[in-house]
Amino acid sequence: MKPDRSPRPSTPTGRPAPGQALPLATLLEHTAHAVAAVRAGRSLTDALADCPPAARPGCQALSFHVMKHLGGAQAARAALVPRQPPAEVEALLLCALALLWPDGEPPYGEHTLVDQTVRCARQRTPAQAGFINAVLRRFLRERAALVPRLEQSDPVARFQHPRWWIARVRQDWPQQAEALLAANQVHAPMALRVNARHGDASRYLAELAGIDLPAIAAGEHAVVLDRAVPVDRLPGFAEGRVSVQDLSAQRAALLVLGQGDERLPEGARVLDACSAPGGKTAHLLELATLDLTALDADASRLERVAGTLQRLQLHARLQAADAGDVERWWDGQPFDAILLDAPCSASGIVRRHPDARWLRRPGDIPELARLQARLLDRLWPLLRPGGRLIYATCSIFKAEGEDQVEAFLQRTVDAERRNAPGHLLPLVDNSIGSSAAGVGDGFYYARLDKRT
Structure with a gap:
C-alpha cells in the first residue's frame, strides 16, 4: 500500500477530518x-x-x-x-x-x-x-x-545492503550475487494457500475471477495474486478457506508428509519444533490427520499459532518451550516426523522484511549456526528409527543451510540424506511460470532420515 501523494489538511485537534488522510x-x-x-x-x-x-x-x-x-x-x-x-x-x-x-x-x-x-x-x-x-x-x-x-x-x-552482507552473498553465490541483491528491492508477490479441506486452487481461482482479482495457480493448493490486497477481500478468509503463505514456505508440509509409499500414515506423531506464527503447522493439519505438537519458545508468538488454528478450525497440542530443552517438555514418546524450521538470519525473506539486512550483524550468523546445530543435535534422538526430520531455514546463507546439514551428517552416523530442494533462491528460475509473479522466498530444505 502506498500513501496518498499529497498532504491533506487536518482538523484543529491535529487529527485528520473524516475521509482525509494524515498529513x-x-x-x-x-x-x-x-x-x-x-x-x-x-x-x-x-x-x-x-x-x-x-x-x-x-x-x-x-x-x-x-x-x-x-x-x-x-x-x-x-x-x-x-x-x-x-x-x-x-x-x-x-x-x-x-x-x-x-x-x-x-x-x-x-x-x-x-x-x-x-x-x-x-x-x-x-x-x-x-x-x-x-x-x-x-x-x-x-x-x-x-x-x-x-x-x-x-x-x-x-x-x-550492509557491506558484510554483500560480501557474504558474493561468497556464497558468486554467479547470482547481484541478482539476489537486486531481488530484495522488488515487491514480493502475494501467495495464498487454499485449505485442502475446503477446495483446491482451480476452484478458488474461479472465485477470485468473479470478484476481479486476477491470479495464477502455483500448485494444487497454491495461488499467486497479480496484486496484493487486504485479506478481508479474499473470499472465505475469515471462514478459514484460504491463508496467506509464501510459495517456498508451502513446501515444508509436503516434505514432512511425503508422498506415495513414503507418505506418513493417518494419526502419525509429528513435531513442529519452532511453530510460530503457525502457517506450516496449519498446512500440515489441512493436508492430514496428525497427532501434532507445536512448540515455540515465545509464549506470545504461540498465541498467534492458536489464533491461526482457531480461524481454520484445526487442532494441535501447543506448548511454550525451548525445543532444545528437551527434558522440560518431551513425554518420552518418539516422533514419526519432525519439522525444524530453525531460527535464522531471515536473509531469504528480505523482500517482505526489508529491515532484516540492517538489524543483523556479521557475528549473528555463526551464533545462529551454533543455535541451529544445537537444535538438530537435541531433536534428533526424539525421532523414531525410520522417521524423518525436515530441516528448514528462510535463509540463502550457506552457513545456515548446506554447510549446516553437511556438518550434521558428518557427526551423526545414523542420519541419511534424502531428496529435498536444498537452497531455493528468490530468483525467476525458482518460480512458477518463469515470471517474477511466481518467485518464492529464499529458503533451504533438507530431509534427514534416521536409519533403522
Whole structure:
C-alpha cells in the first residue's frame, strides 16, 4: 500500500477530518521513529506496532521504502554532512534522503517531500529545521552527479545492503550475487494457500475471477495474486478457506508428509519444533490427520499459532518451550516426523522484511549456526528409527543451510540424506511460470532420515 501523494489538511485537534488522510509531515514523524528504532536494533514489525492505528498503513509503506534505500541515504548523509547529527535529526534526514533517492516510482513529489520534512522538523527539532532544509535542497541540486558517484565508490549505496552482507552473498553465490541483491528491492508477490479441506486452487481461482482479482495457480493448493490486497477481500478468509503463505514456505508440509509409499500414515506423531506464527503447522493439519505438537519458545508468538488454528478450525497440542530443552517438555514418546524450521538470519525473506539486512550483524550468523546445530543435535534422538526430520531455514546463507546439514551428517552416523530442494533462491528460475509473479522466498530444505 502506498500513501496518498499529497498532504491533506487536518482538523484543529491535529487529527485528520473524516475521509482525509494524515498529513505527510505526521507520517514522516512516525516513520522517523520507526527507522530510529530499527537502527537501534529493534525490528520494524515491533516498531510499527507502536504507531497509532490511523498512521500505521502510511508509515509502513514509507518505512519499507526507506529500508530499501537506507544504504544510499546513509552514504548521501555522510557525503553531505560528514559530522553525524543527533539521532533524532539523522533519522528524519535519512528518511527524506531515502525517499528522494532516484527510484522508478517515488512515493511523493520532491518539493512536497522537502516541504513536509521541514514541517515535521519544526515539530520534532525546531532548531534543526533550517539545517535539514539546507541539506535536502543541496541533495536535490547535486543528486544527478552525487548518486552515480556514490554508487560507483560504495557498494552499500549501490546494492542497498550492509557491506558484510554483500560480501557474504558474493561468497556464497558468486554467479547470482547481484541478482539476489537486486531481488530484495522488488515487491514480493502475494501467495495464498487454499485449505485442502475446503477446495483446491482451480476452484478458488474461479472465485477470485468473479470478484476481479486476477491470479495464477502455483500448485494444487497454491495461488499467486497479480496484486496484493487486504485479506478481508479474499473470499472465505475469515471462514478459514484460504491463508496467506509464501510459495517456498508451502513446501515444508509436503516434505514432512511425503508422498506415495513414503507418505506418513493417518494419526502419525509429528513435531513442529519452532511453530510460530503457525502457517506450516496449519498446512500440515489441512493436508492430514496428525497427532501434532507445536512448540515455540515465545509464549506470545504461540498465541498467534492458536489464533491461526482457531480461524481454520484445526487442532494441535501447543506448548511454550525451548525445543532444545528437551527434558522440560518431551513425554518420552518418539516422533514419526519432525519439522525444524530453525531460527535464522531471515536473509531469504528480505523482500517482505526489508529491515532484516540492517538489524543483523556479521557475528549473528555463526551464533545462529551454533543455535541451529544445537537444535538438530537435541531433536534428533526424539525421532523414531525410520522417521524423518525436515530441516528448514528462510535463509540463502550457506552457513545456515548446506554447510549446516553437511556438518550434521558428518557427526551423526545414523542420519541419511534424502531428496529435498536444498537452497531455493528468490530468483525467476525458482518460480512458477518463469515470471517474477511466481518467485518464492529464499529458503533451504533438507530431509534427514534416521536409519533403522
